[in-house]
Amino acid sequence: MKSRRTDKLKEELNWSEFLARHDMSWTTRPMTWDEGAFIGNGLMGAMMYGEEHRLKRNVLRFVLGRTDITAKRPTEGYSPRVPIGEIDLECEGWIYQPTTIRVDLWNAEIQAHVVTTKGEIRLRAFIHSDKPVLVIELEPSEGERNVKLQWYAVPEVDPILKNADGINLNQYIPNIVLDRSIVGNIRVGVQRYDMGDGCTTAWEEQEGPGSRRIAYLTVQPGANEAAAASAVQLVQASVAEGLDTLEQSHRRWWHAYYPQSFVSLPDTRLEGFYWIQMYKLASATRKEHHIIDNQGPWMAPTPWPGVWFNMNVQMSYSPVYTSNRLELGESLIRALDSNRDNLIGNVPEALRHDSAGLGRSCSYDLQSPVDDETGNLLWICHNYWRQYRHTMDETMLREGLLPLLRRAVQYHIHLLEEGEDGRLHLPPTVSPEYGSFKKMTVADCHYDLALLRWGCETLLRIHDRLPLQDPLAGRWTQVLERLTPYPENTHGLMLGKDAPIEFGHRHFSHLLAVFPLHLLTGERQEEKELIHKSLRYWTGMEGDMRGFTFTGAASIAASIGLGDEALQYIRSFLHLIKPNTMYREAGPVMESPLACAESIQDLLLQSWGDKIRVFPAMPGEWKEAVFHDLRAEGAFLVSASRKEGRTAFVRVKSLAGEPCRLQTDWSLNEGETVLAASEHPVSVLDLGEGVLELELKQGEEVILYVSGAGTQLQDDKAEGSFRIAPVEAQPGLCNYFGAHKPWRLYGIPFREERK
Structure with missing residues (x-):
């Protein structure tokens, strides 16, 4: 195949301008958690919204959360998350129109123009990107010069506001004793729980020029002198550093985060949803912080104040890998590595010499004894495998994943029984979420069979790669x-x-063997028909469908190339999310919107098995799309542009020098050929049916494109089109999320917003 020298891709991206078209926006104040404006730094979060009750129409609440604030129970059970309290903006007048609020994604901050019956307030708020410090800047007019910022611990929150969030009948809330004190100019609130733990809040408000005021607030775990001293010192340091310096370092982190990859779609609403999930991901976890639990850092009344492992954690991390945001995935890896002993302790004592497991729910220590839902640790190991496959870090593979996966598989091997048919069978276990209230179990549960098969196949792959002489390799082969x-x-x-x-x-x-395990791939027609039949029967029953039903269905459809059907599932899911893209069932849960981000990625790039699939499931109506530096298994960065319903070019960069096989939609017309543009000679072998085999050394990259036969002009024209730029936006669907704006889908005229 012809290879030629070329410049690299030309990025025509104004990130500030691009993300501004997806900022969440409100033209009246949000009234509930479901439509609140949220900020966070992976540990601490705040959700801003108001209240319609006549006694509280002057209030904008910043409801606080921090993921490591948990409470020990006086009885058995894991230590659940608990609410912290809130800092409220208490205006002189009622908050009125034309109040406007915006979450500036690029700068990760809330900006608001709050109009009241007495005056107005300019407001800005952010939680610093790597310090647990909430900064709120106010600039009130004369009529609102007495506006107050007031902090309330959980016991002090007015019942009107507390009950507006929903009466909490399920969640354990400890008895709380509150101590308030003042250290210099810093106010301190210590909340002590029944069992001696608790949290400490410290804050200070500074006067600025004119009517400007700036508040600095932190929340720290612990209810002792050390926690109080730490909170006070952090506020003092933040005040000394000053708003401008804090703002610069905060923004520097976010401005480096977003460009790790780029996606632009012809559906502007869906594009905006995707980018809000990228914002949400980095607001919910960081490599040095806790696992993404069911809440994220935005605490609200919930029956699920912990970490769930039969879907929630796995799906919350699912968009991390392809989006090339692997640092965020490290929080999960670190939790699995540091709590290895507890995972071993989750299985019966007689099996702890070689096994480990994970029950359904727990706190961040992963102490959750396995009952009759046995596959959860294996599914988490699949996330670990994806983290490895997107990095090709062999230290991670050898020291982290291998010993954990080996134990998870061995636990299941202990459960196997030989049947009269000579086959190995599993005893009755739970298929997650089916017949939960009946405590239904089934023999040879697909969930566990698929995970066990994947685990054995993966152990043998690891065994061959490292290579090893594991005495159990024969047993894994026999199980398969x-x-x-x-x-x-x-x-x-x-x-x-x-x-x-x-x-x-x-x-x-x-259907786990189909997605996310890809043991059943649909590459054979008979298997594709089985997958599609299973998918249609499952979704066709309709009952008890939730958000993650549609995200799973979308990814399954995409895995067998059904882009139109996948898009229908994704759009159906968008009816179930809240205006701010959050999601709730009986309480707030994180996983479904984040999993939908993966479903969108699955339309653009898939890399399971032995191929990287570019635009593998594009809906017929999507004639254009572009992505840049999405990451594929084997540690490849992939960029591609689609024009007029066909792939215009693909750029592949190898980060690890792994074998590369690429699947495209290039069914060549007469006179066409695939050309390769690179700085170094690259071997490209055309295997037919759009499959190309590339030989790329570590650090090398190549751009592939289709050209007509013969002329230099055509080649130069193709080369000149290697641009990464946003798809043109649909103006009516910009800034769609935040407040509820369904009329924008139907062409009702509105005044286009200006930032």
Whole structure:
């Protein structure tokens, strides 16, 4: 194949301008958590919204959360998350129109023009990118010169406001004793819980020029002198550093974060949703902080104040890998590595010599004994595997994933029983989320069979790569040869042996072999028909469908190339999210919107198996799309542009020198050929049917494109089009999220917003 020298891609990206078209916006104040303006730094968060009750129409609340504030119980059970309290903007007048609020994504801050019946207030707020410090800047007019910022601990929050969030009947809240004090100019509030733990809040308000005021607030775990001293010192340091310096370092982190990859879609609403999830991800976790739990740092009344492992954590991290934001995934890896002993302790004592497991829910220490839902640790190991495959870090593989996966597989091998058919079978276990209230279990549960098969196959891959001489390798091979097939019937894949889906099933646990494990790929027509039949039967039952039902369905459809159907599932999901892109069922949960970001990625790039698939499931209506530096398994950065319904070019950069096989939509017309543009000679072998095999050394990259035969002009024209630039936006769908704006989907005229 012809290869030629060329310049690298030309990025025509004004990040500030691009993200501004997706800033969340409000033209009246938000009234609930469902539509609040949120900020966070992966540890500490705040959600800003108001209240319609006549006694509280003057209030804008900053409801605080911090992921490591938990409370020990006096009885058995994990230590759950607990609320902290809030700092409220208490105006002189009622908050009125034309109040406007915006979450500036590029700068990760809230900007507001608050109009009241007495005056107005200019407001700005951010939580510093790497310090647990909330900064609120106010500039009131004369009529609002007495506006106050007041901090309230949990016991002090007015019942009107507390009950507006929902009466909490499920969540454990400890008895709280509050001590207030003043250290110099800093006010301190210590909340002590029943069992001796608690949290400490410290804040100071500074006068600026004119009517300007700036508040600095932090929350620290602990209710002792050390915690109070730490909180006071952090506020003092922040005040000394000053707003301008804090703002610069805060913005520097975010301005480096966003350009790690780029995605632009012809559906502006969906593009905006995607970028808000990228903002949400980095607001919810960082490599040095805790796992993303069901809440994120935005605490609200919930029956799930902890970490759930039969879907939630796995799906919350799912968009990290392809989006090339692997640092965020390190929080999960660090938790698994540092809590290895607890994972071992989760299985019966007789099995702890070689096994480990993970139950359904727990706190951040991962202490959760395995009951009859047995596959959760193996699924988490799949996330670990994805982290490895996108980095190709062999230290991570050898020292982290391998010993954990080996133990997770061994636990399941202990459960296997030989049947009369000579096959290996699993005893009755739970298929997550099906018949939960009935505590239903099924033999040969698809969830566990698929995870065990994936685990054995992956251990053998690791065994060959490192290479190893593990004495258990023969057993893993034997399990793969003798493990019973996935149960299926005329409707497709079943929950387990003699267990068809008889009523609505919100989880895709019975389809795990398809997604995310990709053990069933649909590359054979017969298998594709099985997958599609299973998908349609599952979604066609309708009952108990939740957000993650549609995100799972979208990714399954995308995995077999059904872009139009995948887009239908994604758009159906958008009906279930809240105006600010948050999601709740009986309480707030994080995973579904983040999982939908992966579903969008699956339309653009997939890299499971032995191929990188570029635009593998594009909806027919999407004639244009572009992405830059999305990351594929094997540690490749991939960029591509789609024009007039066809891939215009693909850029592949190898970060690890791994073998590379690329699947494109290039069915060549007569006179066309695929050209390779690179700074170094690159071998490109055309295997037919759009599959190309590349030989790239570590650090090398190549741009591939289709050209007509013969002329230099055509080649130069193709080369000149290697541009990464946003798809033109649909103006009516810019700044769609924040307040509820469904009318924008139907062409009702509105005044276009200006930043």
